[in-house]
Amino acid sequence: MNAAQVVENLKQRFPNEPEYIQAVSQVLPTIEEEYNKHPEFEKANLIERLCVPDRVYEFRITWVDDKGNVQTNMGYRIQHNNAIGPYKGGLRYHKSVNLGILKFLAFEQTFKNSLTTLPMGGAKGGSDFSPRGKSDAEVMRFCQAFMNELYRVIGPDEDVPAGDIGVGGREVGYLFGQYKKLTHQFQGVLTGKGIPFGGSLIRPEATGYGTVYFLTSMLATRGIELKGKKVLISGSGNVAQYATEKCIQLGATVLTLSDSDGYIFDPDGIDAEKLAYVKELKNVERGRIKEYAEEYPNAVYHAGERPWHEKADIALPCATQNEINGEQAQALVDNGVIAVAEGANMPSLPEAIKIFQDNKLLYAPGKASNAGGVSVSGLEMSQNSERLSWTAEEVDNYLKRIMNDIHENCVKYGTGADGYINYVKGANVAGFMKVASAMMSQGIV
Ligand SMILES: NC(=O)C1=CN([C@@H]2O[C@H](COP(=O)(O)OP(=O)(O)OC[C@H]3O[C@@H](n4cnc5c(N)ncnc54)[C@H](OP(=O)(O)O)[C@@H]3O)[C@@H](O)[C@H]2O)C=CC1
Numbered sequence: 001m002n003a004a005q006v007v008e009n010l011k012q013r014f015p016n017e018p019e020y021i022q023a024v025s026q027v028l029p030t031i032e033e034e035y036n037k038h039p040e041f042e043k044a045n046l047i048e049r050l051c052v053p054d055r056v057y058e059f060r061i062t063w064v065d066d067k068g069n070v071q072t073n074m075g076y077r078i079q080h081n082n083a084i085g086p087y088k089g090g091l092r093y094h095k096s097v098n099l100g101i102l103k104f105l106a107f108e109q110t111f112k113n114s115l116t117t118l119p120m121g122g123a124k125g126g127s128d129f130s131p132r133g134k135s136d137a138e139v140m141r142f143c144q145a146f147m148n149e150l151y152r153v154i155g156p157d158e159d160v161p162a163g164d165i166g167v168g169g170r171e172v173g174y175l176f177g178q179y180k181k182l183t184h185q186f187q188g189v190l191t192g193k194g195i196p197f198g199g200s201l202i203r204p205e206a207t208g209y210g211t212v213y214f215l216t217s218m219l220a221t222r223g224i225e226l227k228g229k230k231v232l233i234s235g236s237g238n239v240a241q242y243a244t245e246k247c248i249q250l251g252a253t254v255l256t257l258s259d260s261d262g263y264i265f266d267p268d269g270i271d272a273e274k275l276a277y278v279k280e281l282k283n284v285e286r287g288r289i290k291e292y293a294e295e296y297p298n299a300v301y302h303a304g305e306r307p308w309h310e311k312a313d314i315a316l317p318c319a320t321q322n323e324i325n326g327e328q329a330q331a332l333v334d335n336g337v338i339a340v341a342e343g344a345n346m347p348s349l350p351e352a353i354k355i356f357q358d359n360k361l362l363y364a365p366g367k368a369s370n371a372g373g374v375s376v377s378g379l380e381m382s383q384n385s386e387r388l389s390w391t392a393e394e395v396d397n398y399l400k401r402i403m404n405d406i407h408e409n410c411v412k413y414g415t416g417a418d419g420y421i422n423y424v425k426g427a428n429v430a431g432f433m434k435v436a437s438a439m440m441s442q443g444i445v
């Protein structure tokens with residue numbers, strides 16, 4: 001494989017999908033050397049078959065708003081690769097959603113799911129529908145209309161969606177209810193379900209907790225503890241909330257949270273009580289993060305900005321893709337940040353990653369550090385299959401073990417001659433080799 005040539009070909013074929021091209025061009029150069037040790041891969045054109053999704057579903061969703069107006073949105077499901085297990089990955093509801101963004105997420109998910117050690121292929125889906133400002137009834141009607149199309153192509157052994165941006169417990173509940181209505185089947189067809197109907201304990205916490213578990217493993221390679229460190233977190237949704245919670249539990253001080261309108265800086269740190277306020281604000285009242293600064297006057301709200309210019313030891317981007325550019329990465333380095341672990345998917349632009357790596361920061365790409373969420377989704381599937389529910393402690397122990405295994409794999413495949421661990425290379429090679437081996441065994445399909 002000539003990675004640059006493959007990327008160029010994909011660019012020609014998919015010129016309007018910059019995020020997808022960005023994700024692919026971040027992965028291919030890091031697996032090129034390993035790939036080229038296996039001439040049989042090239043003969044099977046494995047790389048193209050791995051980059052281009054197995055199939056893409058695109059559909060119109062029609063729903064009625066509270067005023068009686070008929071609305072339409074676009075819906076998508078990208079089934080990227082099922083070489084190692086059923087398609088698996090979240091659904092995103094956000095006004096920015098388009099085919100290219102979901103293709104990047106599905107591509108990344110394939111590598112991530114491979115890293116989890118569990119049998120899950122990669123997928124992603126969603127809609128350009130924004131739940132922001134919508135009533136519960138509107139969200140319910142939208143979810144039902146979305147499932148009216150999606151139910152045809154998902155199933156517990158076929159494709160198992162879950163949440164992502166804009167899709168949390170509320171939306172998964174409505175989606176599940178409609179699936180059941182349409183199919184007459186009570187099946188583990190979605191993960192992130194409510195606990196009373198087959199959800200797993202620790203699934204809501206898993207992505208944020210897992211990111212911090214991965215961070216502690218990275219810090220341990222340099223004999224550093226999280227306790228006492230100052231942490232910048234972006235986002236204030238599911239991943240950010242539980243990353244904050246785990247940081248607090250492990251004795252770190254979280255200074256910032258954000259949403260798409262701006263960020264808050266709390267010089268006293270966000271403690272458990274303030275975090276409970278954020279959870280209520282974001283998950284129940286569905287308010288804006290600026291209200292935090294009204295509730296806690298020592299905190300400052302910065303409208304229209306991101307938190308990356310604040311001084312701290314650690315950064316955990318937990319909002320969305322491309323939220324750290326080169327200038328912001330340089331500010332983090334200049335301010336003494338030693339570690340960046342991505343809770344979000346692809347939050348760092350390529351220029352930012354280069355700055356982190358050139359400065360030998362501990363830097364974990366999302367496909368490694370945020371894999372805890374989909375891992376516990378995999379454990380939810382296991383519990384559903386055996387009609388059992390595991391305790392929170394059991395699930396959390398599994399999660400710790402999986403995050404540790406992912407870290408070990410990154411170290412194994414990513415440690416360079418100078419001892420610096422390139423977690424990007426480690427995660428990509430480890431994730432790739434398992435999927436490649438499965439694809440080779442299954443023939444040209
Ligand atoms: N949930 C999960 O289990 C997993 C999630 N992830 C990734 O983590 C990230 C966050 O997801 P999650 O917490 O679930 O989503 P939520 O919808 O719960 O929260 C998203 C947060 O990010 C903010 N945000 C969204 N878009 C932007 C933007 N364009 N600019 C700035 N802020 C933005 C939102 O602010 P606002 O309210 O203003 O929109 C909100 O605070 C995503 O990248 C997702 O793909 C990765 C693995 C698993």
Ligand SMILES: O=C(O)CCC(=O)C(=O)O
Nearest residue numbers: 089090162164373374377
């Ligand atoms: O839990 C899942 O299936 C998907 C989680 C997800 O969307 C992700 O890992 O980005």
